[in-house]
Amino acid sequence: MFATVVGSYPKVPNRPRPARLRNAINKLDRGAITQAELDTVADEVTIEALEEQAAAGLDLVTDGQIRWEDEQTYFARELAGISINGLIRWFDTNMYYRQPVVEGAVSWQKPVTVRDYSFAAEHSAKPVKPVLTGPYTLARLSVDKHYHDNESLALALAEALNQEAKALEEAGATLIQFNEPAILKQKDDFASFAAICRRLVDGLTAETSLYLYFGDAEGIYPQLLELPFDLIGLDFVMGAANEALLRSAPFTKKLGLGIIDARNTRLESPEQIAERIRSLSDGVDPENVHVSPSAGLEFLPREVAQEKLRLLAEGVRKAEGVLV
């Protein structure tokens, strides 16, 4: 069984620890430091995130997406055909992102996240999985002034992400994750989504995973299990209905269990977590179960996120019977 995360990790700690990344970005904006100096701070904060995840007891970690301004901008702005526009609310959260504007044909130009992955892998005590926002979600959250058709745009983005994933494979990534929360808001698009996913993973040899959160998969389960991914992660906090779905048809892939609330500071106990794991992963081989928070952790203060991960890992060890 794996204790893991869905993607982001909080970038700044609370007092008395210094908000180094925040301060460095402010200094860059004032012209007081160079981009290279900011990059060094981002590297150091990435190492902190890796160390905190390992210290919490996770088995599989991410780079925390420390450099990402939001889930869209970091990748999208490096693609040909896309510019970045004003702020807009991210789903039903109290966070905002800058909306990508598609002004021409979208194409991949150069690796965007490969250096981040390599840096993290090199500095991590635990295996690192690269996490990318999927093509459907990127398309849905963009303004399309070129394709005038969400599927065409998403297919072009899938092609770009496919090239990024291949570059990540070349850098040594053995598991690549795609986050696609938007499909849960537009389940009617599932047939189109399946075609987009096929383009996304075409020719990849690494294992792949798909994480769906901020809702349930009612209406697209068990069809979901036909998608070309090795692992599918679901949100059992905002998607309470997922529990009944799991019982309605056998889960034939590796299972991602998003069971601790990434959007509330209330702590879950290891006993509760272990019990949830046991009841939800019934019928799935334990080594195919990845237990995580319900979504990325940037909605939480850093210290709460770390504590939640510690409790999560403890719950996983209990579920495995390693801890009593």
Next chain:
Amino acid sequence: MTKGLITTTVGSFPKPPYLQKARNQFSAGKLSREELDELERQATREVIALQEEIGIDILVDGEMARGDMVVFFAEQLEGMEAGGLVRSYGNRYYHKPVVKGRVRWTAPMTVDMWRYAQSLTDKPVKGVLTGPYTMVEWSFVEGYDDFRSAVLEMARAVNYEALELERAGAPFIQIDEPALSTRLEDIDLAIEAMGIATEGLNAQTATHICYGDFVSAYPRFLDMPVKQFDLEMANSSHDLVELLKTKGFPEDKEIAWGVVDVHSHEIETVDQVVAEIKRGLEVLPPERLYIDPDCGLKTRTWDESADKLRVIAQAVAQVKSELGIE
């Protein structure tokens, strides 16, 4: 002559740079509470003076003591606290509040500042509160097993504050629910909570909400137990006019028509604002049509805010004289 086209604002004004600096110094422990209070009062005097000079009819204190609209109350209510830093976008962070235990109102939170602002002017000053749904939706909830109980108990706390404002003499009380836009399926809960929050009030009540919600949940939204809907229009008044023409609008309710876009640096022209006001007059008589910016002004600069309000005042004066409105 009919009366009407009363001008107001949504609530917040930009904090002058000296107050921003003082707030930072205060949180770093380099400035005393008393020194910060005095600067908040100085800024409040400037906000009142600006509104009087421009000729706004119903004033606000500008919320000079408030940072975030939820955190300000969270720091004072029993059962709540300002939590750790959470990023909102880019390099911006805020202390997202936590509902730790049972929420209880213990003492007035906004009344001193309201009273101070009212002491500076003969015009009415509006009391502005954050609504119970928004208070809870924009916080972490640890102290309740279900969201609904937290919202309803929060509503009671908001009600105590509203009653205190009324007792102090506030003739208008506005209770804002911008968070509804994220989850409009909670409209029934928000309406129920507003019922509690406004219980026993004789003051004129209003709520500031996003225009899109009002339209999507129309006419259910009209059950929100307030007299006035203050709408963040975001340049969509055409659709609203069509909606009200086809579906009607109750005669005992009012709309505050947001005629300038507070999210844009650009200053609207008097002609643009005149046209907006006239669109409002297509569906509402002037005495039930209030005119204001479409959201709080705190994200604009002081000069942009003043310029936008001046354009509103000029446009209203022009329409009034054209149509013979007092």
